[in-house]
Amino acid sequence: MELSLFLSMLGFLWVAAITPGPNNMLLTASGANFGFLRSFPLMIGIMIGMQVMLLMVAFGIGGLILLYPSLHLFLKIAGSLYLLWLAWKIGTAEYERLETGDAPVAPMPFWQGGLLQLINPKAWLMALGAVASFSLAGAGYRSSVVAISLGMVLVNLVAGIIWLGFGSLIGRILRSRRAWAIFNIAMGLLTAACVLLIWR
Numbered sequence: 001m002e003l004s005l006f007l008s009m010l011g012f013l014w015v016a017a018i019t020p021g022p023n024n025m026l027l028t029a030s031g032a033n034f035g036f037l038r039s040f041p042l043m044i045g046i047m048i049g050m051q052v053m054l055l056m057v058a059f060g061i062g063g064l065i066l067l068y069p070s071l072h073l074f075l076k077i078a079g080s081l082y083l084l085w086l087a088w089k090i091g092t093a094e095y096e097r098l099e100t101g102d103a104p105v106a107p108m109p110f111w112q113g114g115l116l117q118l119i120n121p122k123a124w125l126m127a128l129g130a131v132a133s134f135s136l137a138g139a140g141y142r143s144s145v146v147a148i149s150l151g152m153v154l155v156n157l158v159a160g161i162i163w164l165g166f167g168s169l170i171g172r173i174l175r176s177r178r179a180w181a182i183f184n185i186a187m188g189l190l191t192a193a194c195v196l197l198i199w200r
Contacts, residue, residue: 031167091188
């Protein structure tokens with residue numbers, strides 16, 4: 001893949017990765033509630049889920065979504081329900097002081113971050129758009145998929161660290177139970193609002 005095409009692809013992936021969406025709302029809420037390091041496995045799970053999805057799209061399964069609109073509808077419904085469940089969990093999360101390392105509530109495990117990608121229409125569109133727009137035909141196809149995969153790892157890592165850091169900073173600023181409740185409800189509502197983006 002030529003450098004100019006790779007840089008264009010990075011621009012496309014960066015816009016998709018850094019803009020607000022289910023992943024970024026989840027990382028922000030987790031960073032605020034549990035801190036940066038305890039939320040890092042969730043970010044890794046999201047990144048692994050994105051890589052699995054990219055490979056599924058690149059090697060044929062993504063074509064089924066384009067071929068069968070009902071499968072896309074199923075993904076939208078499943079993704080919406082899962083996001084609403086996450087929004088509820090975030091909005092009703094109990095107050096936790098980040099200074100205590102033995103809190104009873106644990107952050108979302110990394111496998112749930114990966115699972116979210118499989119029913120996250122924004123992530124599917126990111127993978128479909130990247131493969132459709134930036135993969136090369138013929139002998140260069142596999143190497144271009146590797147380049148797309150590398151680009152996705154880079155942008156997801158940087159965007160994830162930014163959103164986790166933002167959440168962790170908020171978590172250190174918010175000190176009272178009331179402020180935490182307001183923040184968690186706001187993050188829950190923003191996560192639920194991501195459902196609207198799925199159906200537009």
